Amino acid sequence: MELNEKIRKFIESNLVVFEDEAEFSDSDNIFEMGFVNSLFAMKLVNYIEQEFGITVDNDDLEISNFSSVDRIISYIEKKKK
Amino acid sequence: MSEEIKEIKCVIWDLDCTVWDGTLAESDEVKLKPGIAEVIRILDSRGILHSISSKNDFDEAIQKLKEFGLDDYFLYPEINWNAKSVGVDNIRKNINIGMDAIMFVDDQPFEREEVKTAHPEITCIDALDYLAIPDLPRCNPRFITQDSKRRRSMYQDDIKRKQEEDTFQGTPEAFLSSLSMKFVIHEAKEEDLKRAEELTVRTNQLNATGRTYDYDELNHFRLSDKHKLLVCELTDKYGSYGKIGLALIEIKEDHWHLRLLLMSCRVMSRSVGSVLMSYIMFEARKAGKKLLADFKITKKNRQMLISYKFANFKEISSDEDGNILFEHDLAYIQPFPPYIDMVIP
Numbered sequence: 325m326e327l328n329e330k331i332r333k334f335i336e337s338n339l340v341v342f343e344d345e346a347e348f349s350d351s352d353n354i355f356e357m358g359f360v361n362s363l364f365a366m367k368l369v370n371y372i373e374q375e376f377g378i379t380v381d382n383d384d385l386e387i388s389n390f391s392s393v394d395r396i397i398s399y400i401e402k403k404k405k
Numbered sequence: 406m407s408e409e410i411k412e413i414k415c416v417i418w419d420l421d422c423t424v425w426d427g428t429l430a431e432s433d434e435v436k437l438k439p440g441i442a443e444v445i446r447i448l449d450s451r452g453i454l455h456s457i458s459s460k461n462d463f464d465e466a467i468q469k470l471k472e473f474g475l476d477d478y479f480l481y482p483e484i485n486w487n488a489k490s491v492g493v494d495n496i497r498k499n500i501n502i503g504m505d506a507i508m509f510v511d512d513q514p515f516e517r518e519e520v521k522t523a524h525p526e527i528t529c530i531d532a533l534d535y536l537a538i539p540d541l542p543r544c545n546p547r548f549i550t551q552d553s554k555r556r557r558s559m560y561q562d563d564i565k566r567k568q569e570e571d572t573f574q575g576t577p578e579a580f581l582s583s584l585s586m587k588f589v590i591h592e593a594k595e596e597d598l599k600r601a602e603e604l605t606v607r608t609n610q611l612n613a614t615g616r617t618y619d620y621d622e623l624n625h626f627r628l629s630d631k632h633k634l635l636v637c638e639l640t641d642k643y644g645s646y647g648k649i650g651l652a653l654i655e656i657k658e659d660h661w662h663l664r665l666l667l668m669s670c671r672v673m674s675r676s677v678g679s680v681l682m683s684y685i686m687f688e689a690r691k692a693g694k695k696l697l698a699d700f701k702i703t704k705k706n707r708q709m710l711i712s713y714k715f716a717n718f719k720e721i722s723s724d725e726d727g728n729i730l731f732e733h734d735l736a737y738i739q740p741f742p743p744y745i746d747m748v749i750p
Contacts, residue, residue: 339577363673363676363678365712365715382710385715390715
């Protein structure tokens, strides 16, 4: 599976609204669109650490690293190098 | 209170030769150990939870506990043939507390060793010593509050909520709406202070600083016009979660300084963690003040750090001990979730 599909799938499984009501592109800010709730941030960070075997440092815990599918991918790729 | 002497929040019991004399699989004629029911009831009345990790047939063991009138005391019993360390871990996850707040009681050195090796932070007790458990300092909380007396029934309500959530057809938001949650924030009154102290001692995960405050300190803040001490309570259609949140704000000339923010881990899954934070931001903005906030990184409060960062708190300074000073510009504040009825001063 492509990286972006994988991440979309994770986000979709954690939406607070029905999937067909929530259309978002890879560049949309999922936090500002109100599709996810506050608990989601923690789940997302845990997911990225476990699924991709990286450690998210406290300094990296900025919403800008995780606010869209594209940003999550570039963060993972930066950490994987 | 230092980390080494954390209060015990849950006692996990073996059954055969621990709660009762004899082995259930060999004979149905097992007898309760003398005084054990009293030990269980005393601890329960202090707000200490009970569970079971036992190698037995689940239905037979529960049936036996029913006969003894004790089945209602045990949350998330792990009665199966797995390693006990696995059962203990499942209980810890279900109750959502630290391993250092759990006591494991078993008559067999092998089982205690197996559990201790897997979970070094747990406290293991030889079943021979069961009568002394209520006298241990770690089993004697400084205060017994309304919330501690009702703790078991609050967890039992949570189990009902969870069962309903698992079978609910619809989105998580629709489920949260169906709960009819009400979130009440008010300035602390004198009768809230024991519970407030208890919250500072017991709350580890959703706690911004891990600082503990005693009754007198909290009473001082309550009466001071340079401080605001806020308490929150959450209720839903099943009943009250009790007093689950606390915040201390120091009011300065040009800013509000958030000294303490904590929320009980029991409400974590309800997504209400950011509600108190948003309320404080709205109020600071209304008062025309900036908002600063103390934070201290501990071994357990990463979720709180994520909450602050994702709420757009910016770091102003930090030191090597994990102390952070945050500032929030109050430009964007996360609105209250639509599924919660807010009752605010």
